[in-house]
Amino acid sequence: MANSARQYREYQTTEKVKKVKVVKHRTSTFTPGEKLIAMLFVAFICFASLQIITAQAEIYSTNKDIQDLETTIVNQQTVNHDLSIQVSQMSTYERVWEKAKELGLTLDETNVKVVQQP
Structure with missing residues (x-):
């Protein structure tokens, strides 16, 4: 009888183990709040990068215009x-005198007016 009792106990323990299912819940390493903060940080980095690139492009364009x-x-x-x-x-005295002669002008010393510079 000792053997049959032992077999019955072994049968009970193996049956109980089979019935009990261990449900493993996968838990993420990050909480939803941490995920939100990380997404906001990434969005901020992308936005800041875009602003820096835009500013550098405007500076380059302005410098090019200045050089032009x-x-x-x-x-x-x-x-x-x-x-x-x-x-x-062209305003030398000799050239002016030559042009005056070509146009038929003569020098009349009685009709000369002196203009003083201010």
Whole structure:
């Protein structure tokens, strides 16, 4: 009888083990609040990156415009300097006298007026 009792106990223990199902709940390592905070942080980083890139693009565009304007100013200054040299060459006394002779003007010393500079 000892053997049959032992078999019955073994049968009971194996049957109980089979009936009891262990339900494992998967728990995430992060809480929903932590997930929300992480998503907000990632969104903020993306937004800040976009703002920095936009600002750098505007700075680059502005610097390019400034360099173009500086080039235009240098070219205009060169043209102005050349024109001032031409004016000084064309306003010499000899050239004015030659043009006056070509147009048939004569120098009448009695009809000369002196203009003083202020």
